[in-house]
Amino acid sequence: MRRNLLEINDLKTQEINFLLEEAEAFKEVLARPIKKLPTLRGKTILTLFYEPSTRTRMSFELAAKRMGADVSNIAVSASSIQKGENLKDTVRTLEAMGVDLIIIRHSQAGAPHLVAKTVKASVINAGDGTHEHPTQALLDLYTIKDKKKTFKGLKAAIVGDIAHSRVARSNIWAFTKMDMEVTLIAPPTLLPAEVEKLGLKPIKISYSLEEIIPKLDILYILRLQLERQKKGLFPSLQEYIKLYGVNPEKLRKSKRDLLIMHPGPMNIGVEITESVATSMQSAIEEQVHNGVAIRMALLNYLLGGKNEDPA
Amino acid sequence: MSKVKIRITPKIIQEVKKQIMSKIKTQIMDQEKIKRTLSRIAQEILEKNKGIKDLIFIGIRTRGVFLAKRLNKIIKKVEGEELPLGILDINLYRDDIALLSHQPIVRKTEIPFDITEKKILLVDDVLFTGRTVRAALDALIDLGRPKVIQLIVLLDRGGRELPIRADYIGEIVPTSKNELVEVKLKEIDNLDEVIIVKK
Numbered sequence: 425m426r427r428n429l430l431e432i433n434d435l436k437t438q439e440i441n442f443l444l445e446e447a448e449a450f451k452e453v454l455a456r457p458i459k460k461l462p463t464l465r466g467k468t469i470l471t472l473f474y475e476p477s478t479r480t481r482m483s484f485e486l487a488a489k490r491m492g493a494d495v496s497n498i499a500v501s502a503s504s505i506q507k508g509e510n511l512k513d514t515v516r517t518l519e520a521m522g523v524d525l526i527i528i529r530h531s532q533a534g535a536p537h538l539v540a541k542t543v544k545a546s547v548i549n550a551g552d553g554t555h556e557h558p559t560q561a562l563l564d565l566y567t568i569k570d571k572k573k574t575f576k577g578l579k580a581a582i583v584g585d586i587a588h589s590r591v592a593r594s595n596i597w598a599f600t601k602m603d604m605e606v607t608l609i610a611p612p613t614l615l616p617a618e619v620e621k622l623g624l625k626p627i628k629i630s631y632s633l634e635e636i637i638p639k640l641d642i643l644y645i646l647r648l649q650l651e652r653q654k655k656g657l658f659p660s661l662q663e664y665i666k667l668y669g670v671n672p673e674k675l676r677k678s679k680r681d682l683l684i685m686h687p688g689p690m691n692i693g694v695e696i697t698e699s700v701a702t703s704m705q706s707a708i709e710e711q712v713h714n715g716v717a718i719r720m721a722l723l724n725y726l727l728g729g730k731n732e733d734p735a
Numbered sequence: 736m737s738k739v740k741i742r743i744t745p746k747i748i749q750e751v752k753k754q755i756m757s758k759i760k761t762q763i764m765d766q767e768k769i770k771r772t773l774s775r776i777a778q779e780i781l782e783k784n785k786g787i788k789d790l791i792f793i794g795i796r797t798r799g800v801f802l803a804k805r806l807n808k809i810i811k812k813v814e815g816e817e818l819p820l821g822i823l824d825i826n827l828y829r830d831d832i833a834l835l836s837h838q839p840i841v842r843k844t845e846i847p848f849d850i851t852e853k854k855i856l857l858v859d860d861v862l863f864t865g866r867t868v869r870a871a872l873d874a875l876i877d878l879g880r881p882k883v884i885q886l887i888v889l890l891d892r893g894g895r896e897l898p899i900r901a902d903y904i905g906e907i908v909p910t911s912k913n914e915l916v917e918v919k920l921k922e923i924d925n926l927d928e929v930i931i932v933k934k
Contacts, residue, residue, distance in 0.1 A: 425838075442840070449824060449841045458877050463827045721841075724827075728838055 426726060428540045428547045432558040433597045433624075440565065440601070443721045447566050450720040453490065454713075464493040467524045467727050471497045472515070473550070474505075474530045479688055479712060480550050480559070484527050487719035493727075511535060512542045519543045525727055528552075546726045557590040559722065560687050561598035563715040567707050568642060570714065571683055575602035579639055581630075583609040583668060584646030584695050587616050587657070591687045592646055600624040604642075609633050611668065613657040633668055638677040645670055645686045648695050661694065671697045675705070683707050763890070763908055764929035772905040773802070776887060777809040779903050780856060789854045789882065792820040795871055796842055798860040801922040802889060806858065818856075821846030828870035844874070851879035860918040862888040865899035890929055892916050
C-alpha cells in the first residue's frame with residue numbers, strides 16, 4: 425500500500441488511472457449542497473508550507489476537510505522554525521502530536537523525501553524547489569482526461585520558463601507516462617541542460633511557438649517566474665512577451681479544441697493575455713476545480729485503507 | 736518405470752469428502768424464481784404506497800442498481816411510467832475501511848434529482864450485517880431529507896449486527912458466517928441465480 429507521494433514518476437500508470445477514475449466520484453460530492461464525507465474522520469492532516477501558496481494549500485485544506493479529516497496549517501513565518509529549528513526536528517515534533525499526513529512545500533528540492541525518511545506519517549510533496557509538484561501533474565492529467573477522454577497520442581506543448589518550473593518537470597513525466605507527445609518551447613536560456621532526457625519517451629524542443637501551435641491538442645503555459653529572473657536570462661520582458669506570450673493572434677491557426685492550461689498564478693499580459701485565459705479553449709478554471717477532487721482521491725488513497733508500514 | 740501404490744486409508748477418504756463438501760453450492764433461486772420474486776415485490780411496492788406518487792428508486796452499487804432497474808421495468812408495465820432511478824456508491828461511508836486489506840474502488844454516485852420529501856425505495860441484493868444499509872442511509876441523508884426510506888432486498892440472510900430490517904424481502908434464508916451468498920445477475924454475471932457456497 426502506498427504511503428507517500430513524492431514524485432509523479434513513483435506512481436504506476438495503473439495507480440494514476442485509479443486516481444483519475446476515483447476523482448469522478450469525488451467531483452460528484454463537490455457538486456452536492458452538503459460537500460462533506462465521513463471517510464477520513466479522525467485523521468489529522470497538516471500543511472507545512474515553507475513557500476507562499478494560495479491555491480495549492482487551500483485546495484489541500486478543502487480536500488481534507490471535505491473528507492472529514494482535521495486539518496492544521498503551519499505558517500512558517502509565525503512558527504518556531506523562525507527560531508532556528510531544523511526541518512527534521514520540526515516534523516518529528518509535529519508527528520509526536522499525532523499527525524497522520526504531512527503536506528509539505530519547500531524551496532529545497534528533496535525536502536519532502538527527507539521528511540518521509542524521518543517520520544512514519546504519510547508525506548505529500550506539494551512542491552519542492554524546482555524539482556517536482558506531483559499533485560499539479562495529477563490534476564492536469566485529470567483535466568485533460570475530462571476534456572479529451574484519452575491521452576494516447578495527444579500532442580502537448582509546455583511553453584515558458586521551463587528552467588525554474590517544478591510543474592514542467594512533473595508534467596514531462598506525467599504526460600509521457602500517459603503516452604502523450606511532449607514538446608518544450610522556451611528561450612534557450614530558460615531550458616535546463618539535458619532537459620530532453622527527462623520523461624519516459626523522447627521529447628522535442630522548439631524555440632518557435634507559432635510554428636507548432638496548429639498541431640497541438642494541449643498548450644500548457646507556465647508562469648514566468650519574474651522573481652527568479654535577476655540574472656538576465658532574456659534580453660527584455662517585452663521580447664519575451666513578443667516571442668512566447670500567448671495571445672489570440674498566435675492562436676489563430678490553432679485547433680478549435682485546443683486545450684489551454686496554466687498552473688496559476690498567472691502573470692496576465694506576460695505569458696498569457698486575459699482574453700486567452702478566459703477564452704472557450706481555456707481550461708484554467710477547471711484545473712483549479714479539479715484540483716480539489718483529485719486531491720480528495722489522493723488523500724483517500726494514502727489514508728483510506730489499512731496502511732501497513734512498508735518497513 | 737516404477738509403480739507407486741497408494742493405500743486408500745479412511746483418513747484420505749475423509750479428506751477428499753471434506754474437499755468436495757467445501758465446494759458444494761446450493762442454489763436458492765433460479766432465473767424463474769428471481770423473476771417471480773421481483774414481480775411480487777413490485778406489486779407490494781405499489782400496494783403499500785398506493786401508487787407511484789413521490790416514489791424514487793435508489794440502487795446500491797453494483798447489483799442493487801440492476802435489481803432496481805428490473806423493478807422499474809415491471810412498474811412501468813403496470814403504471815405506464817418509470818420512476819426516477821439513482822445510483823448510490825457507499826464506499827466513502829463504510830465503517831470497515833480501516834479493516835480492509837484492499838481499498839474498495841470508489842465509484843460515482845449518480846442521483847441527478849432532489850430526494851427531499853421523496854419516498855425512497857432503496858435496493859440491495861443481500862441484507863446481512865446491515866452495515867451497508869447503515870452506510871447507505873448516512874449517504875442519503877447527506878443528499879437531502881427524504882420523506883421515507885423503504886428497503887428492498889432480494890435475499891435476507893440473517894446475521895444482523897445493527898438494528899436494521901427490510902420492508903420488502905425476496906427470500907429469507909438464515910445462513911452462517913462461514914457460508915458465502917452469491918447473487919448473480921445477467922447484466923454482469925451472464926446468468927440469474929442465487930447460490931450459497933460453504934467456505
